Amino acid sequence: MRMRRGAPDFILFLTVLILLSIGLVMVFSASAYFAGDPEGPFKDPFHFFKRQLFGAALGIGVMIFMMNYDYHYLKKWVGLMLASALVMLVMVLIPGIGMSVLGARRWIDLGIISFQPSELVKIFITTFTAYGLAQKNELIQKFGKGLLPFLLVTGLAALLILAQPDLGTAATLCGTIFIMLFAAGARGGHLTALAGLGAAGVAAAIYFEPYRMRRFTAFLDPEADPTGSGWNILNALMSLASGGLLGTGLGQGRHSKFLFLPERHTDFIFAAIGEELGFIGGCLVILLFILLAWRGFRVAITCPDTFGSLLAAGLVSGIVLQAFVNIGVVTGSLPVTGITLPFISFGSTSLIFSLMGVGIILNISRYSSRK
């Protein structure tokens, strides 16, 4: 059964481009002082901006390619995707292949560029799960024959990601798959049990890892150790508060720029947005993500086949969940976990694969039944 292709979802496309532009500007604004520091390692205010621009260009290329690549063909690659996902996750853990940055092995060094396989793995596992669930159909109500294979695959991938260690990404992946299982019609009892298991897993991951425990106690009371574990969250909050309603103006941020805010152009870029663009700017970004969620789920809902529907839902869930966790961390609503803000934070891998995911969703939108 083949359908005629229509035009992709223009609003979704535009939303992503706006987020991307905000990201480019903010990456430059937040990083310029640090990157241009004559005593620093870069000595070029445009250092990060140039790299982000390159990533964005590449990402848009990938997005446009995926937009035109019939998502039905993805089914053919599912096996390969699953295998390569697991291989990459194992490889990244091997010293010599996996690059260790700040105590975490999340990157594979490919010579000129390094990339973060977990970003790609998220798309692969999502595709695999969408494919599998579409095959099982009603069988999903069963545990052994329906649910278990997905749980095993996702669980294994999540554990490998957790081993990097990267609790944030692992949790986002699990959350995404959970939403897909829910959408596919898994039984309420099963889902409740899974949610409980997930919560217990996260609790254990925090409790048995001292640095996570410190972050967690700092989340509960940042003032207890203002120059240590509370530093990140306190300075994020101070940056946000310095913005007020309208912000200090683009490029005029002080707290976020002058090295007080850590990870100012990556994980905590939302704090820089809050300082320079204020509450209005922060809300604009959140509204754009709501818009993205709406258009993304709309594509999933209007998709004529189950695979496409679940795939779109999974991909958009992944992005939205990540955004939610990131903004939650920056506003002090969630404990600190190293996770980027999709389309906005600095980081080419994240950018390219997020755009790849959007490309797939846009492709699915072209087969919408509501045209």
Next chain:
Amino acid sequence: MYGTNMGIRKRLTWVLIIASGMFVILMSRLAWVQFVHGDELQKKALEVRMRDIPVEAKRGAILDRNGNELVTSISVDSIYATPGHVKEPQETAEKLAPILGMDFDKLYTKLTKNSSFEWLERKVDSEASQKIRELNLPGINFVEESKRYYLHPSLASHVLGFTGTDNQGLIGIEKSYDAELRGQPGRIVTEYDAAGREVPEAIHQYIPPKPGYDLVLTIDETIQYFVERELDKVVAQYNPKFALAIVMDPETGGILAMGNRPTFDSSRWTEEPREIWDKNPAIYYNYEPGSTFKIVTAASALDEGTVHAGDSFYDPGFIKVADHNLHCWKAGGHGSQTFAEVVQNSCNPCFAEVGMKLGKDNFYKYIKAFGLGAPLGINLPGEASGIIIPQKNATNLNLAIMAIGQSIAVTPIQLISAAAAVANDGVLMKPQLVKELRYNGKTIKKIKPEKVREVVSAETSRQLRNLLESVVAEGTGSNAFVEGYRVGGKTGTAQVVGEKGGYVSGKYVASFAGMAPVDDPKMVMLVVIAEPQGGSYYGGVVAAPVFQAIARDTLRYMGLPEIPSQKKPKQPWEVETPSANVTVPNVLNYPVDEAIQILKAAGLQYQTSGEGNIVCKQTPGAGGQVKNGTSVILNLQPVKQNGKDGELITVPNLKGLTIKEAGNILEEIGLRLVPEGTGLAVTQSVKPGTKVTGGTSVKVKFAPPDEDNDAQPPSGESNAVQEPSNITNPYEN
């Protein structure tokens, strides 16, 4: 056809709704952070980013009762480093080390420290700071601080005290009025990044300091001069362990002068041994007053009615009390005498008898009423309380001995206050040093004289003063006689009590407590000379002449009318000294240089008081007969502005002038010079041609001309001696 089943669509719709809801929660959280906690967090953010450089407040001046400056603050540079801005710490330290006279390693450590503010040296002299300015080193900065300037070194040093490096009062008035003098420091607040570097377009904020209050003392600079002069003389003659004199206004309790020997230079206290500046003997020294205490005994007995001036006594040369023989200082005794003669003769057995007659309860009642045995609460640090045998332990023998001023220890300030009560018709006043507080030249607080209590009646006081006059006129105090005035007083000679109790043989305290004029005393004075050397040790010989000299000049200076008939009666043993009398010439309204020449020509000495170059008052006045070599006190004041009040004065250009030249020019037209640095004038705070009101201060920066600079020998050695840090002062912190 809808390919997706309805279940999936419904559930995905739910997911979308929940997701949107969660994002809305994030927005409200954002609002909570930015608005509800916004102000508090913003303030905290500023605190994190801003760092302070303190700016010292100008410490208040200390003035004498007539408004003459005794202590002021002058501006000096302090040097600090911003280590983040220092480009080449190695080279910078090498250049600075010789100029500041500091260790290279110590400097290098400071310059490379991970901080944004490091003091290198506080209050450097202007030459060194000028040299460092010229080096123009990045990261080396200057802050203007004030340094205490004592206008008259060694004048009333123990009273004025001194300050430490941070201008904190450590001793004397500087300490007890530290809070008032200190003012409120200001701040320069600058924005820094997290690495401690000043950021581009940094927020700067200057919070100006609030200067301290000026203190107006009860001290009279001129009387203080008399005291210092006479103390120097007595030290030269007798080389005592220490000597002190206190002059008090009996009506208010205000201290007019308080001097101690040995003394020190307040601005160089670190070079003096600690025991010299540590304590002020005038308020700290517990000593047995000896016969001067008989003022207290006599006042008590007269007031209580135990004795009357006409009562007759008999002194066989000793008195037997509880198996002890108390001997009179005069071998063989004074024989039959009235109470007036007992006082005149300072007869010990008779006073012992009076003390016992007065009785324990009465005697102690008066001792306490006179303020003895407890600090009087003068506003100076370190006042002692005196030592008195507890009343319940006192025996008859104790009473007898205490009546003659032994077995009781008092401080000089206690004794003079007690004597002042007699002078003030029986009312004890609290001794005071500070008259008022001023801010910007305006009086903001007057400190009123404080009456402690009425100790004896006015009648008793009057009677006793007449007795004291006879002591000077006819008795042991004849050396204190001042021609032209009715002076009363009492001599005292006591043995020094050793550290373990018991008297130290050959060590005496000679003292004299007196007042004048006795009919209405305007000044009370106590002179204490501890352990004089070279034979004489009697109060009447060692201390009374000091009293006489100070009293003579003070009474004349106060402008009290002289009584021509009041001539010193010739003692039979006295020989007319052939010292020529000189008539004091008139130097009023003369320029000071000319006045000095006139006085010298007349065979007189001079002393100046106040600032300026015109004599506005001279003591003694023209026409007075004084001995050859007497000092004439010249009160100076700046030339009066010829323009009417309120007329504006045009500020001249001072560039290129020396400090003296600039000072003269400004003084002539009625402006004040505040010099900074040395050499020739470079810049001035008020532009030439500006119209200002009379008395305005013009701050002028002086810098050495370049060619002179090279010619001068390096003076780093002598100037580098700043307060050495190894001297630890117990009063710091």
